[in-house]
Amino acid sequence: MKIIAVIPARYNSTRFPGKLMEKLGDKTVIATTYQNVVATGLFQDVFVATDSEIIYDEILQNGGKAVMTGEHETGSDRIAEAVNNIDCDIVINVQGDEPFLKTEPLKQLIQVFEEDRAQEISLASLKIQLQDYEDVQNPNNVKVITDNNGYALYFSRSVIPYPRETSVPTLYYKHIGVYAFRKEALLKFSQLEQKPLEIAEKIECIRYLEYGMKIKMIETQFVGVGIDTPEDLEKAKKLLK
Structure with a gap:
């Protein structure tokens, strides 16, 4: 199997515009993410997929590879355009605002496809248990x-699940936006019409479920910092130190 990583990178994010070009130490967030993904040694190639010339130039100036795309509603749609003419079997989507992703969870995602002899799984992704109920209630944390x-x-x-019965403990899991796709499933995804559940929740992987595709979730213990707000950036700077 040829396995590559693609990092979708949009400059004008809704909650924190320009966050990928903010400094994290002596590098930008997006350059840090790119270099950390390359450093895992798991991939035959690593690309940033972006519609921003600013981000495109930033990656090239740091010795990386980038692909310009059109504007897209979701990161998966952007990656589908980017890999359409790239020879690969499995595509790992690493979010540009997740600079501290570790090697072990990526290995676990790759292993899902190595063990899927019948090739029934369209994609695999990560989840982590939430301990604080305030985090469970936060709509910025997608639960699975x-x-x-x-x-x-x-x-x-x-x-989800809603704890109507309180006599037994309820476990909650946060979805971490790192995906591993079969290329053909990813290209199919980009051709599928958005349905009401995906539109309502603004969660792209719901589209796969609405069309009956299988998503394998892998539990991880990794705790990093996804940079969604200026406060998250400050946390990331402390973690870097």
């Missing part, structure tokens, strides 16, 4: 519930 085999049943910004 799975079946007994670890396949995603649903993703939501709401509290």
Whole structure:
């Protein structure tokens, strides 16, 4: 299998415009993410996919590879355009605002496809248990519930499952936006019409579920910092130190 990583990077993010070009130490957030993904040694190639000339130039000036794309609603749609003419079997999507992703979770995602002999899994992704109920209630944290085999049943910004019965403990998992796709599933995704659930929640992987595709969730213990707000950037700077 040829495995590559693609980092979708949009300059004008809704909550924190320009965040990928903010400084994290002596490098920008996007350059840090790119270099950390390359440093894992897991991929035959690593690209940034962006519609921003600013980000495109930043990656090239730091010795990296970037692909210019059109404007897209989701990162998956952007990656699909970027890899359409790239020879690969598996595409790992690493978010540009997740600079501290570790090697082990990426290995686990790759292993899903190495073990999927029947090639039934369209994509794999990561989840981490939430300990603080305030984090569970935060709509910026996308929650996921799975079946007994670890396949995603649903993703939501709401509290799922809802703890109506309080006599037994309820476990909550946050979806970490790192995906591993089969290339053909990714290209199919980009051709599918958005349905009401995805539009309502603004969670792109719901589209896969609405069209009956399988998503394997892998639990990780990794705790990093996704940079969604200026406050997150300050946390990331402290973590870097």
